[in-house]
Amino acid sequence: MTAEANEKAAIALLTRAVTLDQACRFTESFNCYTEGTQLLMEAIKGMTDRAKIDGFRAKANTYLTRAEQIKVHIATEKQKGRYTEHLDIQQDATGFSYNSVLGRFLGADVAWAHVEDPYIKKHHQCMNFLRLCELLVLKCTQLKEIRLVTTAGDEERTRKLTDLTNNLKSRGVTLSVTFSTTLHDRQIRLSNGWVVKIGRGLDYFKGPEGQMSLGYFDLDLRPCLQTTVDIFYDKK
Known part of the structure; x- marks a missing residue:
């Protein structure tokens, strides 16, 4: 990207970082501070105005310092076993695909x-x-x-899960499905300790307006139903 494009993208990311920081959504704000500062440094490389360069470098240092503070805060609270985040997804809001909600917790440390x-x-x-x-x-x-724990379904649902099981097996991943008649909780628990609880479970998106409407495939563009997301770290 050009210096101007990097500057514009950096400002957008860092503005979002501050907003997320103020909302105590620290894992998201940390990523935005980090990515935004990287873009800001790239933008500086293409600048010639010394005063502007010095001003942007000072801002970059401020944002990096805040990112480091957040990193330490998250690590400390995780160690104590009490790190939490809360997110309210409003009716018709967009930008809340599964990747946007929990992608930052997924990586090579998830078995x-x-x-x-x-x-x-x-x-x-x-x-x-x-x-x-x-x-x-x-x-x-x-x-x-x-591992999927859900309630019993019909033969068509069984066939779909069987097909998915076989497909995942070809990728070296085992899908185990168990059924419960008393299940009420809706949560995703990861082996790296992160737990994501979504009030509506996975089904928090509105149906697409049509097969040729934005959001049909990309869930970041799909309007949501109102729900809540609670994220915490289970030290155990």
Whole structure:
């Protein structure tokens, strides 16, 4: 990108970082501070105005210092076993795909993912679970197992989960499915200690307006139903 483009992108990211920081959404704000500062430094390389360069470098140092403070805060709270984040997703809000909500917690340190959701029954709910599995496989390079706890469904749902099980097996990932008649919690638990609880489970998106509407494939463009997300770190 050009220096001007880097500057514009950096300002947008750093503005978002401050907003997330103020909302105590620290894992997100840390990423935005880090990425935004990197873009700001790239923009500086293409500048010639000394006063502007010095001003931007000072801002970059301020943001890097804040990012380091957040990093230490997260690590300290994780060690104490009490790190939490809360997110309110408003009705019709966009920008809350599975990757946006939990992608930052996925990486090579995730060997298994445990998904509890009573509503993996209808076709679109099965597709939501498939999307989550795709995200896990893409981002968790050492992933070995996905565990799904849900309620019993019909033969069509069973066939879909069997097909998915076989497909994941070809990727070296085991999908185990168990059924519960008393399941109420909706959560995603990761082997690296992160737990993501979504009030509506995976089914928090509105249906697409049509097959040719934005958001049909990219869930960051899909309007959401109102729900809450609670994220915490389980030291155990």
